[in-house]
Amino acid sequence: MKNLKNTSIAVFILALALVGKSMASDVWTQVTSPDIGSSDNVLHSVAANSASDIWAVGHFVPDSNPNITQTLVNHFDGTAWSVVPSPNVGTLANAFYSVTVKSGKAFAVGYFLDDATFTPRALIEAWDGTQWNVVSSPTAKGVLFSVSALSPSDVWAAGFLIDSSGKSRTLTEHFNGTSWSVVASPNPGSTGNQLYGVKAISASSVWAVGERLGTSGPDRALIEHWNGSSWSVVSSPSDGASTTGLYAVSGVSDDDVRAGGDAQDFVNPPLALLEDGQSGSWSLQTAFNVSGTENHINGIASLSNDVAWAVGQFTDPSSGNAFTLIERGGDSAWVQETSPNPGAANGDSKLGGVAVVSSSDVWAVGQFDGVNAAQTLILHCCK
Numbered sequence: 563m564k565n566l567k568n569t570s571i572a573v574f575i576l577a578l579a580l581v582g583k584s585m586a587s588d589v590w591t592q593v594t595s596p597d598i599g600s601s602d603n604v605l606h607s608v609a610a611n612s613a614s615d616i617w618a619v620g621h622f623v624p625d626s627n628p629n630i631t632q633t634l635v636n637h638f639d640g641t642a643w644s645v646v647p648s649p650n651v652g653t654l655a656n657a658f659y660s661v662t663v664k665s666g667k668a669f670a671v672g673y674f675l676d677d678a679t680f681t682p683r684a685l686i687e688a689w690d691g692t693q694w695n696v697v698s699s700p701t702a703k704g705v706l707f708s709v710s711a712l713s714p715s716d717v718w719a720a721g722f723l724i725d726s727s728g729k730s731r732t733l734t735e736h737f738n739g740t741s742w743s744v745v746a747s748p749n750p751g752s753t754g755n756q757l758y759g760v761k762a763i764s765a766s767s768v769w770a771v772g773e774r775l776g777t778s779g780p781d782r783a784l785i786e787h788w789n790g791s792s793w794s795v796v797s798s799p800s801d802g803a804s805t806t807g808l809y810a811v812s813g814v815s816d817d818d819v820r821a822g823g824d825a826q827d828f829v830n831p832p833l834a835l836l837e838d839g840q841s842g843s844w845s846l847q848t849a850f851n852v853s854g855t856e857n858h859i860n861g862i863a864s865l866s867n868d869v870a871w872a873v874g875q876f877t878d879p880s881s882g883n884a885f886t887l888i889e890r891g892g893d894s895a896w897v898q899e900t901s902p903n904p905g906a907a908n909g910d911s912k913l914g915g916v917a918v919v920s921s922s923d924v925w926a927v928g929q930f931d932g933v934n935a936a937q938t939l940i941l942h943c944c945k
Contacts, residue, residue: 616917721757873928
């Protein structure tokens with residue numbers, strides 16, 4: 563599964579030396595974010611309803627046992643971030659991987675571990691304006707990695723489940739305002755299929771991305787489209803690498819839908835992968851990659867057909883630690899933006915999700931290594 567202290571002058575100078583003129587002009591700063599307890603706290607996703615209504619979700623470890631996790635929800639009211647209580651179904655593992663919000667109604671998805679069978683089961687919760695509530699999911703087992711809402715009564719979620727033969731299969735679920743239902747989706751990979759990102763553009767256009775597995779490899783990026791009546795597989799461009807995966811998708815119209823992930827040939831380090839979909843046809847874009855090291859895209863969000871942000875991490879060549887990676891692009895070239903790495907003194911800093919309010923109000927979330935445990939990381943961009 564995808565996983566995802568303030569930057570010192572030395573680290574900032576190193577970052578400038580690495581990327582040179584590739585840096586864009588936006589200014590990203592770390593914002594104080596709350597944690598629960600003294601063990602790991604991680605944020606995977608962020609969604610914005612307005613400048614004063616923003617949600618971020620993930621998980622935290624309540625005690626010294628790292629295998630026991632609980633759901634984590636943070637909210638920004640325009641002034642400060644605070645923890646909002648959220649239910650936990652299982653006593654073992656619970657986690658949110660994605661959140662969406664429309665008209666003040668929010669939905670979060672992830673998984674919990676069945677206490678009796680240790681089986682992962684899809685977890686869906688909804689914010690009713692006062693509290694978070696567990697919502698019944700129609701699938702007996704599985705994990706939901708992404709959720710996207712057109713309205714409070716038109717919501718899509720995507721992930722995967724393990725069938726009786728032990729193979730992973732795509733999972734898409736839809737909420738019609740009353741209940742959730744499983745919607746059949748293709749499985750083109752002969753040995754496995756997973757969906758990691760979903761974006762609803764309209765009632766007749768929803769995009770989902772992930773990965774398909776063959777009998778002998780390589781694994782390939784998977785793109786699927788809902789046309790209002792059924793899901794179908796859409797051709798993904800070849801990037802020449804042995805293995806490709808797409809972990810996030812975003813867009814404001816079908817004229818420009820963007821997806822991000824990574825590509826690797828197991829000889830060279832993995833590279834950030836960005837693809838652009840226009841009217842149903844997809845092509846490769848040139849992602850920014852810090853030279854000679856690992857680069858990964860975990861989240862993507864669009865402001866318009868022309869402007870988008872992608873976030874993830876790259877490996878710092880000097881320390882070997884993960885540093886935050888933020889790219890801005892769209893129809894123009896993708897360029898890296900300077901971003902804080904508060905975990906540099908102790909280890910890693912990673913970003914899992916990004917949300918756009920306006921061109922001068924963008925949020926990114928993830929985690930960084932504190933002295934004793936992972937801590938939530940929230941970055942804010944304003945010119």
